Amino acid sequence: xxxxxxxxxxxxxxxxxxxxxxxxxxxxxxxxxxxxxxxxxxxxxxxxxxxxxxxxxxxxxxxxxxxxxxxxxxxxxxxxxxxxxxxxxxxxxxxxxxxxxxxxxxxxxxxxxxxxxxxxxxxxxxxxxxxxxxxxxxxxxxxxxxxxxxxxxxxxxxxxxxxxxxxxxxxxxxxxxxxxxxxxxxxxxxxxxxxxxxxxxxxxxxxxxxxxxxxxxxxxxxxxxxxxxxxxxxxxxxxxxxxxxxxxxxxxxxxxxxxxxxxxxxxxxxxxxxxxxxxxxxxxxxxxxxxxxxxxxxxxxxxxxxxxxxxxxxxxxxxxxxxxxxxxxxxxxxxxxxxxxxxxxxxxxxxxxxxxx
Numbered sequence: 001x002x003x004x005x006x007x008x009x010x011x012x013x014x015x016x017x018x019x020x021x022x023x024x025x026x027x028x029x030x031x032x033x034x035x036x037x038x039x040x041x042x043x044x045x046x047x048x049x050x051x052x053x054x055x056x057x058x059x060x061x062x063x064x065x066x067x068x069x070x071x072x073x074x075x076x077x078x079x080x081x082x083x084x085x086x087x088x089x090x091x092x093x094x095x096x097x098x099x100x101x102x103x104x105x106x107x108x109x110x111x112x113x114x115x116x117x118x119x120x121x122x123x124x125x126x127x128x129x130x131x132x133x134x135x136x137x138x139x140x141x142x143x144x145x146x147x148x149x150x151x152x153x154x155x156x157x158x159x160x161x162x163x164x165x166x167x168x169x170x171x172x173x174x175x176x177x178x179x180x181x182x183x184x185x186x187x188x189x190x191x192x193x194x195x196x197x198x199x200x201x202x203x204x205x206x207x208x209x210x211x212x213x214x215x216x217x218x219x220x221x222x223x224x225x226x227x228x229x230x231x232x233x234x235x236x237x238x239x240x241x242x243x244x245x246x247x248x249x250x251x252x253x254x255x256x257x258x259x260x261x262x263x264x265x266x267x268x269x270x271x272x273x274x275x276x277x278x279x280x281x282x283x284x285x286x287x288x289x290x291x292x293x294x295x296x297x298x299x300x301x302x303x304x305x306x307x308x309x310x311x312x313x314x315x316x317x318x319x320x321x322x323x324x325x326x327x328x329x330x331x332x333x334x335x336x337x338x339x340x341x342x343x344x345x346x347x348x349x350x351x352x353x354x355x356x357x
Contacts, residue, residue: 005035006034006035006136006137007033007356029133029156031338031356033339033356034136034138034139034159035138036138036186036187036188036189037138037187038072040073040074041072041073041074042109043068043073043074043108043111043112044078044101044102044108044110044111045075045076045077045111045113045114046078046095046098046113047081047115048145050089050114050115051081051082051085051090051114052081052082053084054088055115055167060209061170063171064169064170067175067179068169071179071183075166078098078101079094080094080097087118092122093126095122099123099127100131103131103132104135108137109137109138110137110186111138111139112140112141112165112166113165114166115143116141116144117143119144120239121147121243124151129152129155129156132155132156133157133158136158138160138186139152139158140160140161140162140182140334141163141165142162142164142236142326143165143328144236144239145165145235146162146234146235146240147248149162149337150233150248150249150250151248153337153338154247154249154250155247159336159338159355160336161186161335162235162258162335162336163182163186163334164182164332164334167206168332171205171209171330173212174201174205174331175331176331177331178332178333181194181333181334182334184334185333185334185335192352193350193351194324194325194333194352194353196217196325197217197325197331198217199214199217200217200331201213202329218323220321220351221302221305222345223291223306223321223322223345224309224319224320224345225319226319226346227319227342227344228319228342229340229341229343230255230256230341231255231256231338231340232256232258232335232336232338232353233250233255233258233337235258235259235260236260236261237260237277238265238273241273241277251282252285253282254287256286256287257277257286257288257290258335259277259289259291260293261292261328263295263297263298264298265300266298267299274308275312279314284314286314286315287318288319288321288345289309289315289319290320291321292325292326292328293324293326293327294329302322302323319344319345320345321351324351336353336354339353339354339355340355341353
């Protein structure tokens with residue numbers, strides 16, 4: 001454990017090539033796990049994709065402030081978080097500056113994204129991987145933030161967290177499980193055993209907090225039996241695939257994939273995106289697959305997903321679990337990109353996640 005409380009773990013060949021540009025065949029950097037949050041810590045909110053002004057059209061900041069106060073965390077906001085252009089975002093230079101400032105500020109213990117969007121990958125050629133690696137701290141978000149998280153893993157060797165945005169905390173009701181998982185992953189030490197939620201939601205809660213639709217839990221879907229452990233790679237599938245062929249894609253060797261997609265992805269789109277990912281040369285090293293719950297608008301059913309998985313030769317003999325609580329429905333689990341997962345799929349399926357081996 002270093003001065004900041006972060007932990008460093010050697011890769012399988014113990015290479016010190018922390019900051020070498022990542023390409024297939026190049027040794028991955030040494031893995032660093034940021035220190036956990038403590039009550040009294042400061043969080044910096046940044047907008048790598050859409051602006052806070054986009055979210056402010058439906059202002060739930062009072063609910064957000066109350067939730068973070070209960071967690072004992074102090075919120076601060078990046079200098080350019082409210083800039084807004086025709087793409088509901090801000091200039092690349094502004095977003096890069098805010099990320100660099102958040103990592104460099106010793107008073108900031110964790111970084112949280114405003115919301116997702118469509119253009120976080122614009123930042124990647126401009127990010128200072130040396131700066132990020134030298135200042136490891138919690139970085140949490142999901143959806144479009146997937147590109148930044150996996151690039152940070154590939155180029156800086158830092159474990160980040162797929163989990164709720166700052167704006168997600170504005171959900172007044174039915175948010176308790178999401179917050180429990182967030183606190184477990186970012187405050188507590190030790191592994192987390194995930195279990196299926198008893199209920200879930202998939203509605204535009206930010207438009208109407210008083211009229212919500214709650215669905216009974218359906219449990220996980222055991223799609224292919226087996227057991228596996230591996231390094232967690234994933235997030236939003238369509239967004240992760242944007243990294244293919246770039247120097248920002250983490251290796252899939254030894255990976256346990258945890259992927260999800262949103263309402264814009266139907267069965268055909270998900271199937272071809274999954275096929276594309278599994279056709280990467282190093283996908284031969286994938287150990288297993290966990291798929292987050294689909295939004296209802298996607299039209300993806302258990303039957304369709306079973307057929308999609310059955311067509312994937314690369315998944316033959318590997319455990320595959322579906323309908324898990326992460327992605328664009330709620331509750332939303334927080335899990336470490338670059339961390340470890342132990343998966344069992346069968347009559348009694350289980351999923352354990354941890355920051356490190």
